[in-house]
Amino acid sequence: MSIVVENVTKIYGTQRALDHVSFSVEPGEIVGLLGPNGAGKSTMMKIITCFIPQNEGDVTVCGFNVKENPLDVKRCIGYLPEQNPLYFEMYVREYLEFIGQLHKIPNFNKKTIDTIIERTGLELEQKKKIGALSKGYKQRVGLAQALIHDPEVLILDEPTTGLDPNQIVDIRELIVDLGRKKTVILSTHIMQEVEAICNRSIIINKGKIVADAPTSELSSLIGNSSILTVEFNAIVPKNKLLGIKGVVDAEKVSEKIWQLTTTHEDIRQRVFDFAVQEHIAVLSMNIEKRKLEEVFHSLTK
Numbered sequence: 001m002s003i004v005v006e007n008v009t010k011i012y013g014t015q016r017a018l019d020h021v022s023f024s025v026e027p028g029e030i031v032g033l034l035g036p037n038g039a040g041k042s043t044m045m046k047i048i049t050c051f052i053p054q055n056e057g058d059v060t061v062c063g064f065n066v067k068e069n070p071l072d073v074k075r076c077i078g079y080l081p082e083q084n085p086l087y088f089e090m091y092v093r094e095y096l097e098f099i100g101q102l103h104k105i106p107n108f109n110k111k112t113i114d115t116i117i118e119r120t121g122l123e124l125e126q127k128k129k130i131g132a133l134s135k136g137y138k139q140r141v142g143l144a145q146a147l148i149h150d151p152e153v154l155i156l157d158e159p160t161t162g163l164d165p166n167q168i169v170d171i172r173e174l175i176v177d178l179g180r181k182k183t184v185i186l187s188t189h190i191m192q193e194v195e196a197i198c199n200r201s202i203i204i205n206k207g208k209i210v211a212d213a214p215t216s217e218l219s220s221l222i223g224n225s226s227i228l229t230v231e232f233n234a235i236v237p238k239n240k241l242l243g244i245k246g247v248v249d250a251e252k253v254s255e256k257i258w259q260l261t262t263t264h265e266d267i268r269q270r271v272f273d274f275a276v277q278e279h280i281a282v283l284s285m286n287i288e289k290r291k292l293e294e295v296f297h298s299l300t301k
């Protein structure tokens with residue numbers, strides 16, 4: 001395993017930013033951490049990269065524990081933070097040289113920088129000051145900085161936020177390319193981003209994981225998911241509805257009308273059987289197919 005996160009909780013003051021989060025990432029995976037603003041994505045990444053400590057739980061990266069061996073962890077991680085902090089007064093090459101020296105890379109030389117510059121498509125911009133670059137190229141410098149010590153794992157916090165559509169396509173292509181040889185976790189609040197880049201999606205909301213599945217499965221699962229609106233002739237408690245196989249959520253519309261979220265199954269027969277068993281009647285049932293975005297919305301509202 002490249003990354004193992006076990007039962008991690010992070011509390012800021014009185015706020016639980018992460019609540020018993022567990023997942024693991026295998027070498028070579030590109031995993032998307034997907035969730036709305038404030039979900040806890042950056043917090044998770046800062047813990048994995050040893051920038052802040054968790055209150056509870058364990059994290060290991062390439063076999064090293066973040067609390068016991070932070071230097072070893074940092075050595076195998078390249079990190080692009082959310083705000084991509086750069087020294088605008090520095091020249092691109094000068095900055096990368098500076099970062100390379102910070103990492104104390106063995107045999108670090110001009111060639112190492114040339115390779116990184118080529119890898120991140122910075123050839124034409126390499127002699128400019130960072131402050132003079134477009135946002136897309138600043139992001140490439142951020143990626144170059146994360147890659148300079150050839151880490152096994154890349155942690156990219158909202159790498160395409162604030163870029164224009166062309167820059168987004170370029171950076172996504174670059175990440176997919178980098179992901180061929182490295183383990184990547186990237187965060188985003190955009191559904192299409194995980195569909196475009198990630199093999200696997202972990203949806204996080206209010207500090208909790210609400211879904212973790214291969215992206216292809218997630219979209220087919222979610223694509224087929226539906227909302228079943230049922231009207232009964234009596235009041236039914238929510239926990240009983242959640243007991244019906246295939247029901248993942250139940251939302252009350254009025255006293256006797258419920259909206260049941262289902263995955264990929266048609267559960268109408270089961271709802272009917274349930275009503276019979278409860279000695280109540282089903283007055284109406286209506287299925288609506290749901291779009292990917294709506295399911296993300298309902299999982300994270």
Ligand code: ADP
Nearest residue numbers: 012015017035036037038039040041042043044
């Ligand atoms: P995301 O990256 O998914 O937008 P964050 O991890 O940045 O979410 O934040 C998760 C929650 O923790 C938010 O409600 C945020 O306000 C809170 N938070 C983040 N950093 C701090 C901090 N240093 N002090 C207090 N609260 C924080």
Ligand code: MG
Nearest residue numbers: 041042043082
């Ligand atoms: Mg964030």
